[in-house]
Amino acid sequence: MSNQLERYKYDVVIIGAGGAGLRAAVEAREAGLSVAIVCKSLFGKAHTVMAEGGVAASMGNVNESDNWMVHFRDTMRGGKFLNNYRMAELHAKEAPERVWELEVWGALFDRTKEGKISQRNFGGHEYPRLAHVGDRTGLELIRTMQQRIVALQQKDGRDHGDAEKFIKVFAEVTITEILKENGKVSGAYGYRRENGEEILFEAPAVILATGGAGKTFKITSNSWEGTGDGHALALKAGGHLIDMEFFQFHPTGMVWPPSVRGLLVTESVRGDGGVLTNSEGKRFMFDYIPDVFKDKYADNEAEADRWYTDQANNRRPPELLPRDEVARAINSEIKAGRGTEHGGVYLDVSKRLPADVIKKKLPSMWHQFYELAGVDITKEAMEVGPTCHYVMGGAWVEPDTAAVIDVPGLFAAGECAGGMHGSNRLGGNSLSDLLVFGRRAGLGAVEYVKSNGANPVSEGSVAAAAAKIEAPFNNPGSENPYALHHELQETAHNLVGIIRTKTELEEAIAKIADLRARAKNIGVSGGRQFNPGFHLTFDLDNMLLIAEAAAKSALIREESRGGHTREDFPTMSSTWRQVNNITTWNGSSIAVEQKHLPDLTKELFDLFDIHELEKYMTSDELSQSRGGSN
């Protein structure tokens, strides 16, 4: 037990200070609540900072034909119709408002000639749709949100004499547990990374906005923070995760040098004309256009090249297929022996755009390759390969309120929530997701707090949470947390990676169970003061849950769809399309249950060409929906 326990009381505690967390904070504060924002890193360093390409919203600034219905269709297609339709609908409808609102708050997006927000092409989006700031859109988004928080704090300072009275940021704090009393959320417990001192937040509502879980895998674009904390906290609090088999392997991560392997190469490179070639110089993506997309993508280079200047009369280049398709294609080329020296493929934008335009449109890509790989992308091709980038699976939530199902008082938004993206997320839909559902989680919490007062934390809960934090220091065990993490990453990468099989998944489940047993013997060296080995012990526990949920869900889903490819079940199954995998944690292992996906409403069903839906749905579903109830 630490010397003294810091105690705070708030209306809402938000865990995570990326785009979703900050947007939720603004909403909750503007509605009059007191808000604690808790983050593992310094304020402003959240992974949102790394988002490059842009935020998808059908403002129609570049092509007036765009609207929410087109965006909705693209999102459902990208997710192979496994998306929660209501989330996809809300997202498509509200994204433009959220982008304009950012602009009002001071975000400076790149412009069209008419002075409107410019929009760029991206994979799977029918029209130019991504509002962007060069290739550092996430940085602008997070700074704008940071400024918005500071503005609200300054207003509180003027009105109430204390800027931190109603919104306070607790940087470098890790939350280890969501506390509950009488079946409802009562607060959150954790420790300060700086000194290991423990900290208690009493609050009737908690919003999870912790982002992703990429650090479970060996090759990833995620920072150290992406350890699935929100996913794990939701599970441990009695919530469920949905569709955890779906991980997005972004097609283009750096592959060389090894030190930067996995680091993201933005999809904008392809959106702005970059082409993928193999070691034989062949532009191979033409060989990988799946049947469901054949009428939307060019099958020859001439048409693909014309599309950049004439989108009305030509089909899109296949480099701009959804990410799962491109990642699998690259994987196949490398496996077939047509990879580059360092095990990737070539991505070249130097032949398409002049050097000064590349430096202007893709400044951080130029810098990243020049500084870290010694490659000048204005003159030569990049070497790229798939990298674990995003988890589509996440906390199972109510679409409208972001409330975590079965845990009153708990909410989740952004990457740590599931359902919105189905089996595969389109590029640009993440920043819009976290704005739309960050706001909705804030609103959800506001409504909840209004009708549910404070729920005091019992001393028993505090003592139990404290004992868990103390445990690794009292453990005489000899396991090294860094080594176990490394083994987990190898296991996830090799056995639960882009291409999966039954035997490998079974092997993974056994290995993860073994790692969990060994994790009980982690002994931590050093004291509580800023001790990364101690910190990793808790992060590792979360990643073990992520890996187990992913492997078990992947084993059950006997089909290939989006971010889940089974070598032994290589095609999509319209029966499996109707199924969500729902995971639950009983304290010692993960159980997976199947639940029927909510049916599209008649209104949304009618937005699609029936012949397109035939590719995804069973004939029973089609005849039912066509007759359509709401």
Add this chain to the structure above:
Amino acid sequence: MARTMKLRIFRGNSKDGGLQDVSVEANEGEVILDVIHRVQAEQIGDLAVRWNCKAGKCGSCSVEINGKPRLACMTQVASFDEAETVTITPLRAFPVIKDLVTDVSFNYKKAMEVRAYEPPADLKPGEARMQQIDVERSQEFRKCIECFLCQDTCHVIRDHEENKKSFRRPTLLYSLGRAGHAPVGHHSQSQAIRPGRTWPWNVQHHQVLYRSLS
């Protein structure tokens, strides 16, 4: 090619500490942050260092390498001679918490003193019209990743703790540039926005900023 790298790393906290010599393997293409992590994983499990993106975009891993303020993730191992011992110490302008981690809260406090941008009351969502050339001028200030290396370089606070109370820091320029140059206008105003023109409300905001500082 793998090589052995000799490092001298600060270990300690605000009360005491000193430089510790370690030898660690370094591979082709690695940066200083990679070798720090290898030391952490294999030799000193509780070695404290901040980092996030490992791509020069978040500004977390600021340290001093051979006395120079650097991002550990953007400093190549290959830039040092194999015979050289490379010294890694925490930022000197800020109090040490532990090892390579310093207390940078000073920067957040100072940032809070600059009045945040507030939009013009009559600007409606979707109505803003700006020209790229105007946007770019302010965007330049927004590339700051808040690594605080400029603060660490500035001798006014690096060598004189007593100045921190009243001195506004180099990052003030960035805060002002960011807030003061936003070229917002909107189409309900009859004039078209001409490139290079700053709107009157921005000038007002500038004046508010300077007043709040004086």
